[in-house]
Amino acid sequence: MGHEYVGWVEEASSEVTAVKPGQFVVGSCATSDNTCADCRNGFQSNCLNRE
Numbered sequence: 001m002g003h004e005y006v007g008w009v010e011e012a013s014s015e016v017t018a019v020k021p022g023q024f025v026v027g028s029c030a031t032s033d034n035t036c037a038d039c040r041n042g043f044q045s046n047c048l049n050r051e
Ligand SMILES: [Zn+2]
Pocket: 032, 033, 034, 035, 036, 037, 038, 039, 040, 044, 046, 047, 048, 049, 050
């Protein structure tokens, strides 16, 4: 934790299933795909496709 942002989800399209409006969220300053081996094992900060 260090440079993450926080906020409330205001709206989301019908394709978004991980969060919903009104939910409090914490986001990383780096993106992860949530599909690679590291992400699937719960280590999104080590994502192989991190940007
Ligand atoms: Zn990943």
